[in-house]
Structures are given as structure tokens and as C-alpha cells.
Amino acid sequence: MPDPILPLQADQIGKTYRQGATTIHALRHVSLTVEQGEFVAVMGASGSGKSTLLHAIAGLIDVDAGRVVIAGQDLSLLTDRALTKFRRSRLGIVFQSHNLLPSLSAEDNIRLPAESTENLDQEIDDLLDRLRLSARRNHKPAALSGGEQQRVAIARALICNPAILLADEPTGSLDSVTGAEVCRHLRELVDDQQRSIVMVTHEPHVAMWADRVVVLKDGNNLAEFVTDGRRDPQSLAKEYHQTLEGEVVR
Numbered sequence: 001m002p003d004p005i006l007p008l009q010a011d012q013i014g015k016t017y018r019q020g021a022t023t024i025h026a027l028r029h030v031s032l033t034v035e036q037g038e039f040v041a042v043m044g045a046s047g048s049g050k051s052t053l054l055h056a057i058a059g060l061i062d063v064d065a066g067r068v069v070i071a072g073q074d075l076s077l078l079t080d081r082a083l084t085k086f087r088r089s090r091l092g093i094v095f096q097s098h099n100l101l102p103s104l105s106a107e108d109n110i111r112l113p114a115e116s117t118e119n120l121d122q123e124i125d126d127l128l129d130r131l132r133l134s135a136r137r138n139h140k141p142a143a144l145s146g147g148e149q150q151r152v153a154i155a156r157a158l159i160c161n162p163a164i165l166l167a168d169e170p171t172g173s174l175d176s177v178t179g180a181e182v183c184r185h186l187r188e189l190v191d192d193q194q195r196s197i198v199m200v201t202h203e204p205h206v207a208m209w210a211d212r213v214v215v216l217k218d219g220n221n222l223a224e225f226v227t228d229g230r231r232d233p234q235s236l237a238k239e240y241h242q243t244l245e246g247e248v249v250r
């Protein structure tokens with residue numbers, strides 16, 4: 001089980017990029033709070049700032065305004081080295097392209113970020129078992145299916161026992177059946193282990209696994225709604241599209 005944690009809090013985050021004479025306002029004043037044991041999906045059109053927000057929460061980019069506080073720690077107050085250490089111990093990060101090392105087995109990819117401890121082998125066994133990868137532990141990524149590769153990436157993100165998992169389009173490269181399987185694993189991490197998840201997705205049938213959907217538009221918070229546990233992609237898609245079209249603004 002992860003350590004008891006405080007919520008993740010991103011307050012009024014601003015981020016601009018410069019490209020020649022052009023200034024791109026990727027995030028204007030975006031705020032997001034996530035409680036322990038909460039699964040939040042971040043949705044929005046392409047370019048609305050979803051990935052930038054996730055990178056800001058992970059401390060992978062400097063922000064121009066606002067602050068990110070994780071487990072009571074303001075990320076801006078950490079040195080680069082301390083931030084790397086903090087990120088490793090508190091956050092698990094999963095991207096669409098899973099970034100597994102091709103020369104290592106599934107098991108060794110999972111082991112890579114972990115510090116060597118007495119219990120590490122047992123923890124790896126538990127994760128392999130939980131993510132139904134035990135039979136594939138000695139395979140290299142090229143010999144694994146897309147869903148298996150993504151589950152290895154999730155296991156690698158969990159090996160340091162982070163309380164918060166950040167996932168950017170984790171099912172983006174998967175077919176719908178495999179994508180649903182990955183979502184089910186994410187949901188279990190919240191329900192069974194009280195971890196918190198922030199997941200960026202375009203897809204209502206992926207967002208429906210979350211407890212709450214936060215919608216960004218042009219680098220701003222546009223709206224948010226709870227999924228009410230209804231897990232119904234059609235009604236979620238309808239509410240999402242109405243929100244984007246301005247028919248429902250909360």
C-alpha cells in the first residue's frame with residue numbers, strides 16, 4: 001500500500017512557449033486538485049494543454065505561474081536533484097509510448113527505477129502477478145503485445161510505490177479491448193490500493209473509468225463533471241461534447 005498522502009494540488013498554473021515571434025499560451029490559469037483514491041481524467045481538444053498540465057504536475061517542465069504541491073511539497077522549492085528524487089518516490093508516470101528498454105526483459109524493465117531492497121524481488125513478483133505478466137517476465141518488449149508492454153510500463157511506474165500515477169494517453173496505441181484491460185488495471189489501483197490517478201485522454205470510453213472528468217479548453221479549465229460511476233461512454237461523450245460546444249458550462 002502507498003504511504004498516506006495529501007491531495008495533489010495544482011493552483012493557477014500558467015505556461016507559455018515562444019516560437020519565434022509567437023507566444024503560445026499552453027496553460028493560462030489551470031487548477032486541479034486530486035484526492036487520495038481519486039481517478040481524474042483530463043480531456044480537451046488537441047492543443048488544449050492536457051499534456052502540458054501533466055508535465056507540469058510531474059515537475060518535468062518549469063511553469064511561469066502558479067504552483068504544484070504534491071503531498072504537501074511545493075515542487076518549485078526543490079532543487080533539480082531533489083525534484084528528481086521526489087518524483088521518483090512519489091509519482092509514477094506512464095506515457096502512450098511506453099519507453100521500455102528493448103534490450104531488457106519485462107522483469108528487468110520493471111526493476112530498473114527501483115532501489116535495491118530486501119523485498120524488491122517479492123514486490124516485482126507481486127506486480128507481475130497483479131498485472132498478469134508472470135508468464136511473460138523473461139520476454140523482451142519486442143516479444144510482448146501492445147497491452148502487455150503497456151502493463152509492464154504501468155508495473156515499472158508502480159515499483160517505487162508511488163501514491164500518484166500520471167498517465168498520458170496510456171491506451172492511445174492500443175486496440176479497444178486491450179485498452180479496456182489497461183483501464184481496468186488502473187481502476188483497480190484506485191479501488192483496491194487507494195492510489196490517485198490523473199489520466200489524459202481524448203476518448204470518452206477511456207475517461208469513463210475515472211471518477212471525475214476535467215475539461216480543458218485553450219489552456220483554461222472549461223468545466224468538470226463526475227462520472228457518477230455510470231461507466232457509460234455514450235452519456236459521457238454527450239456531456240463532454242455539449243461542454244465543448246458551450247451548451248453546458250459549469
Ligand SMILES: Nc1ncnc2c1ncn2[C@@H]1O[C@H](COP(=O)(O)OP(=O)(O)OP(=O)(O)O)[C@@H](O)[C@H]1O
Nearest residue numbers: 017019024026044045046047048049050051052053
Ligand atoms: N515544447 C513546446 N514548444 C512549443 N509549443 C508547445 C510545446 N509543447 C506544447 N506546445 C503547444 O502548447 C499547446 C498545448 O499543447 P499540449 O501538448 O499540452 O496539448 P494537448 O491538449 O496535450 O494536445 P494533444 O491532445 O494534441 O496531445 C499547443 O498549442 C502546443 O502546440
